[in-house]
Amino acid sequence: MIAPQNNRASINEFLLELRRDIIMMAANSAHVAVALSCVDILAALYADVLNITPLTVDAPERDRFILSKGHGCMALYAVLARLGFIEHTLLNTYGHNGSVLAEHPLAGKLGGVECATGSLGHGLAIGAGMASGLKLQGILARVFVLLGDGECNEGSVWEAAALSRAGKLDNLVAIVDANGLQACSTFEDISPGMGLADCWRSFGWKVFEVDGHDYQMLVSVLGSAAETGLPSAILCRTIKGKGVNFMEGDLEWHYRQVRDNDRDKALRMLNGA
Amino acid sequence: MRDAFFSELYTIFRHDRRIVFLTGDLGYKLFDQLKEHDPSRVINCGIREAGMIGYAAGLAKTGLLPFVYSITPFVTLRCLEQIKIDLCYNQANVVIVGVGGGFAYGPNGPTHHGIDDIGVLSCLPRLTIWTPSDPHEVRLCVRASTSLESPAYLRLGRNKEPHIFDSQKDSPDISQPAMVREGSDGVIITSGFILHEVLKAVDLLNQHNIHPAVVRITTLRPFPKEYISLMIANSKQIMTVEEHVATGGLGQETAKIVAETCTGTRFRMLAIPLEFPDACYDRESLLARSGLDADSIAAAYRTLANKGEAAFGGG
Numbered sequence: 001m002i003a004p005q006n007n008r009a010s011i012n013e014f015l016l017e018l019r020r021d022i023i024m025m026a027a028n029s030a031h032v033a034v035a036l037s038c039v040d041i042l043a044a045l046y047a048d049v050l051n052i053t054p055l056t057v058d059a060p061e062r063d064r065f066i067l068s069k070g071h072g073c074m075a076l077y078a079v080l081a082r083l084g085f086i087e088h089t090l091l092n093t094y095g096h097n098g099s100v101l102a103e104h105p106l107a108g109k110l111g112g113v114e115c116a117t118g119s120l121g122h123g124l125a126i127g128a129g130m131a132s133g134l135k136l137q138g139i140l141a142r143v144f145v146l147l148g149d150g151e152c153n154e155g156s157v158w159e160a161a162a163l164s165r166a167g168k169l170d171n172l173v174a175i176v177d178a179n180g181l182q183a184c185s186t187f188e189d190i191s192p193g194m195g196l197a198d199c200w201r202s203f204g205w206k207v208f209e210v211d212g213h214d215y216q217m218l219v220s221v222l223g224s225a226a227e228t229g230l231p232s233a234i235l236c237r238t239i240k241g242k243g244v245n246f247m248e249g250d251l252e253w254h255y256r257q258v259r260d261n262d263r264d265k266a267l268r269m270l271n272g273a
Numbered sequence: 274m275r276d277a278f279f280s281e282l283y284t285i286f287r288h289d290r291r292i293v294f295l296t297g298d299l300g301y302k303l304f305d306q307l308k309e310h311d312p313s314r315v316i317n318c319g320i321r322e323a324g325m326i327g328y329a330a331g332l333a334k335t336g337l338l339p340f341v342y343s344i345t346p347f348v349t350l351r352c353l354e355q356i357k358i359d360l361c362y363n364q365a366n367v368v369i370v371g372v373g374g375g376f377a378y379g380p381n382g383p384t385h386h387g388i389d390d391i392g393v394l395s396c397l398p399r400l401t402i403w404t405p406s407d408p409h410e411v412r413l414c415v416r417a418s419t420s421l422e423s424p425a426y427l428r429l430g431r432n433k434e435p436h437i438f439d440s441q442k443d444s445p446d447i448s449q450p451a452m453v454r455e456g457s458d459g460v461i462i463t464s465g466f467i468l469h470e471v472l473k474a475v476d477l478l479n480q481h482n483i484h485p486a487v488v489r490i491t492t493l494r495p496f497p498k499e500y501i502s503l504m505i506a507n508s509k510q511i512m513t514v515e516e517h518v519a520t521g522g523l524g525q526e527t528a529k530i531v532a533e534t535c536t537g538t539r540f541r542m543l544a545i546p547l548e549f550p551d552a553c554y555d556r557e558s559l560l561a562r563s564g565l566d567a568d569s570i571a572a573a574y575r576t577l578a579n580k581g582e583a584a585f586g587g588g
Contacts, residue, residue: 060335107363107364115359116358119358122359125324125325125326125328125355126330126331126363128331129333132328133293133332136337137337156327163319163325
C-alpha cells in the first residue's frame with residue numbers, strides 16, 4: 001500500500017483524478033466505461049491493500065496483482081501513475097506508436113504489471129499458479145486477480161477456480177467487477193439464471209459481495225479476504241461507466257472513444273461543475 | 274521414451290527444488306516416485322489443460338520450473354493460447370511434455386494423434402521445440418531443461434522405442450543436428466523417433482548401393498538454419514522425413530532454405546498427408562499408409578537419386 005487514504009475528501013479527489021485521467025486517455029481507445037467500472041477497486045488495492053510500492057515491484061515478498069480483464073487497463077495505468085509507479089506524463093502516450101502503454105497491458109514493460117493480459121480467462125490460472133508457487137517457497141504474499149463478470153463466460157476461469165480450491169490457495173483473491181454488461185449484451189442475457197456468487201460458492205470458494213464503488217468497504221473486504229482459509233471471491237457490484245452519468249449503464253461506451261464535446265462534458269462533470 | 278523421461282525427471286527432481294510436476298490427470302503410477310519424494314511438488318491438475326498451463330506460468334513467475342505432462346494434442350492444441358500468451362509472451366519458463374507424438378497412439382484414433390503439434394507451435398516466438406529420437410536423447414533434453422531461458426516443448430513417443438545412441442559411449446549434442454550415418458549419395462534429414470524407420474530405409478538403400486547420409490535434428494526450434502544450409506550446399510539431393518503433416522514441419526522449413534539458397538539441390542519432402550484416417554489403424558499401418566514406412570522411404574529416395582543419374586547420364 002502506498003498511502004492509506006483515510007480522509008474522505010482526499011479519497012474522493014483521488015478517485016476523481018483517476019477518472020479524469022481515464023477520460024483523457026480514452027480519446028484514443030475503446031473501453032472507457034470498463035475502466036470507470038473498476039477504477040475504485042484498483043485504487044483501493046494499490047493505495048490501501050497491496051503490499052507493494054514503486055520500490056518493491058520485484059521484491060519476492062510483494063503482493064501480486066493481475067488485471068485479468070486487461071481491457072480495463074486505463075484504470076490501472078492511471079492508478080500506477082498517481083501512485084508513483086510510472087511517470088504521470090506517460091499517460092499522454094497511451095495507445096500511441098512506440099508507447100509502453102498499449103490498449104491491453106504489454107509483457108515486461110511496467111513495474112507493477114505482473115503479466116500481459118487482454119485475452120480473457122487467462123489471469124486467474126496464472127494468479128493461482130503464483131499463489132501456489134509462493135506457498136511452496138514459504139513466502140507469505142497474496143495474489144489478487146481482477147476479472148470481469150463477462151469474463152466469467154470463459155471456461156478457463158472455472159478450470160482455474162477448481163484448481164485453486166484443490167490447491168487450498170487461501171492466499172488467492174479473485175475480484176469480479178460485476179457491472180452486468182458485456183460487450184454487446186447484458187450478462188443476464190448471455191448467461192440467464194447464472195448466479196455468479198453461487199457459482200463461486202459451489203466451487204468451494206469463500207464469497208463476499210460488496211458495492212464496488214464504496215472505497216472504505218472495498219479496502220476492508222479486500223484487506224481481509226485472504227484470511228479465510230479458502231480462496232476468496234469478492235463480487236463487486238459496479239456500474240459500467242460510473243461517475244460520468246451519460247456513460248453509466250450504456251453499452252455503447254464499451255467501445256466508443258471519448259472526443260470533443262463528450263470529453264468536455266465528462267470532465268466538467270468530474271470537476272464538479 | 275516415456276520411462277526415460279520419468280526416470281531422468283526423478284533424478285533432477287531430487288536435487289533441484291525448483292522443479293514442479295503437473296499432469297492433466299494422465300500417467301497413472303508413472304509419477305509415484307516423484308510423489309513419494311516430495312508430494313508438494315507433484316500436482317494433478319485434473320483434465321484442465323488450459324488451467325494447467327496458466328497455473329504453470331504462475332509457478333514459473335515465482336521462480337519455479339514446472340513440467341506439464343499430458344498426451345500430445347491435449348497439452349498443445351487444446352491449450353494453444355495459454356502456451357502463446359502465458360508461457361511465450363509472458364516469458365514463463367515451463368517445459369511442456371507431450372507423450373505420444375506422431376502416430377504413437379495409433380488405434381486411439383485422430384483425437385489422440387500428435388501430428389500437427391510442431392507446425393502449430395512453430396508459429397509461437399520464443400518456444401524451444403525438442404523432438405528426441407531415442408530414450409537417451411530424452412534424458413539429455415530433460416537435463417537441458419534446468420538451464421532453459423525460454424519455455425520448451427518436449428515431444429515424446431510412447432514407450433519401447435529402441436535405443437539409437439549408446440548412453441555409455443555417445444554424448445550427442447542435442448542443440449545441434451548430428452550425422453547419424455555417414456554417406457556419399459545425398460542426405461536424409463529427419464527429426465524424432467521416425468529416425469528408426471529412416472535407418473531401416475537406409476539399410477535397404479545400401480543393398481542397392483545407394484548410400485545417403487542421415488542427419489537428425491533434435492532441437493527443431495530454433496531451426497538450425499546454418500547447418501542445414503551447409504548440408505544443402507554440399508549435397509546433390511536432400512530428402513526430409515517427418516512424422517508430422519507437411520504444414521509447418523521440418524520439410525517446409527528445409528524447403529524454404531533450398532529455395533533461398535538456389536544451389537540446384539534436388540529436394541523431396543515426406544510427411545503425413547493432410548487428411549483424417551478412414552478407420553482404426555496402428556502406428557505401423559498409419560506410417561505405411563502415409564508413405565513413411567521404411568520401404569516407402571527407401572523407394573522415394575531411390576526415385577530422387579535416380580532422377581539425378583538420369584539427368585547426368587542424359588545430359
